[in-house]
Amino acid sequence: MMADGRIVVEFVAADGAVTPRADTLLVVGDGRQPGPAEGWAGMVVAQPAATAFTHALGCQCCLPRGGLAGLMGDLFRKRATGGLKWFTRLVVVPPPGQEALWRASMEKDVLAQARFRVEN
Template sequence: MEDAAFSRMPGDGGTLVVRVGAAEGAGDNGGWLDVVGVPAITPFAHCAGCVCCAPDGAIAAVLADLFRARVTGRRPWFDRVMVVVPAALHAGMRQALEGNNVVAARYRPVWRR
C-alpha cells in the first residue's frame, strides 16, 4: 500500500504495519497493532526491497523476522501485515515480494494502491 492511502485508513488493532522509509518506533500506532519502521538503507532514499539496491529481497528478510518473532512470542500475534511504501517504490517492492518463496509460503499478498 502507498503512504497516501495508508494515511487515510483507521487502525484495526489486528494488523501489523511495516512502514518502508520510516524510522523504527516513529510516532503513534494510530490504532494498529504495531507499526514497524524500516529506514532507508542508502543515502538515495531507496528502501528495503528496492530491486536496484536489494535484489535478494531485504523486505522478505524483514517479513521473515516478523513471522519468527510472532511465533516465538517476541511480538504480539498479528492477523495481517500491511507493507506501506512510498509511491515511487511500489513496483519494486511488489516485484521483490512476489519473487520470494519464503514470503509466498507465509503470507498471501493483496495489492492496494
C-alpha cells in the first residue's frame, strides 16, 4: 500500500476552533486575520481572489481556474518553489454559508484533487 502524499485539507466553520501547528497554512475567506492570541503569529494567511467558483457553460478543461482551486494551485506552486514555508496541512475557513461552494470548487478541479485531499 502506498502512502498518500497529498496535502491534507480541513474545512472549518468560521466560528470553529482551529489548532495552529507549524505544518499548517491557513486560508481565511472572510479576510479576518487571526492574531497571536489565536496562535497564528508568523503563519501565512491567504484569501482567495473574488472570482466565480462555478461556470454554467464550457467544459472543465476550458474553464478558468478561479476561487479556491486557483488559490490552492498557487499555494502548491509557491510551496514547491520555496516561496512559502513547507506545509502538509491546509485549513480552510470559508465565509459563512459558502462551505459547499468552496468544497465544490476544490472537488471539481482535477489539479486540486491531485495535490490535496479533504480530510473532513
